[in-house]
Amino acid sequence: MLLASLGSCAWDAWTEDQNEAMCQLHRTHALALSDKARAVQIPLVLAGDPNVSILQLGTKFTDDLGALDDTSATELDISTAYVEKRDLAGQAARVVLDHRECFDDEFNAEASRIDQAPTEVSTVEMPSAAHCSDGWPSTSIGKQGACSHHGGLIPARSSATLFFN
Helix, strand or coil, X not given: CHHHHHHHHHHHHXXXXXXXXXXXXXXXXXXXXXXXXXXXXXXXXXXXXXXXXXXXCCCCCCCCCCCCCCCCCCHXXXXXXXXXXXXXXXXXXXXXXXXXXXXXXXXXXXXXXXXXXXXXXXXXXXXXXXXXXXXCCCCCCCCCCCCXXXXXXXXXECCCEEXXX
């Protein structure tokens, strides 16, 4: 009986070690994919944009706010970068969701949010300087009365905005 009990304890310890080793592989894989997603910069979009910041696991958020200065990025470049970031983040989320037992509740919740994030961008509103809504090149922008006879002022946007279906 004593030998059977010792054998059972040894077996339980061995299987627990095996499970932990498998879980460690899944954790490493998920975090590596999440790090790759984090490294994908979406031109002209703030990293703090909720549609972008959601696409990673864990609490380590990037300090980089993206390149908001002059760039030749187009709507297609921005959409393509989002799709790449979403794809990598989605792969990380799938690892977590396929092996929920290996991750804590916070990781499972983050993976669920990533899994539900849009996969494609429908429209990108590019950054723009302040301008009159009818296109009039007013020299008064930034002063009182600018664009008052030209449909009103459209305020400047310093970053691109992503829209989804």
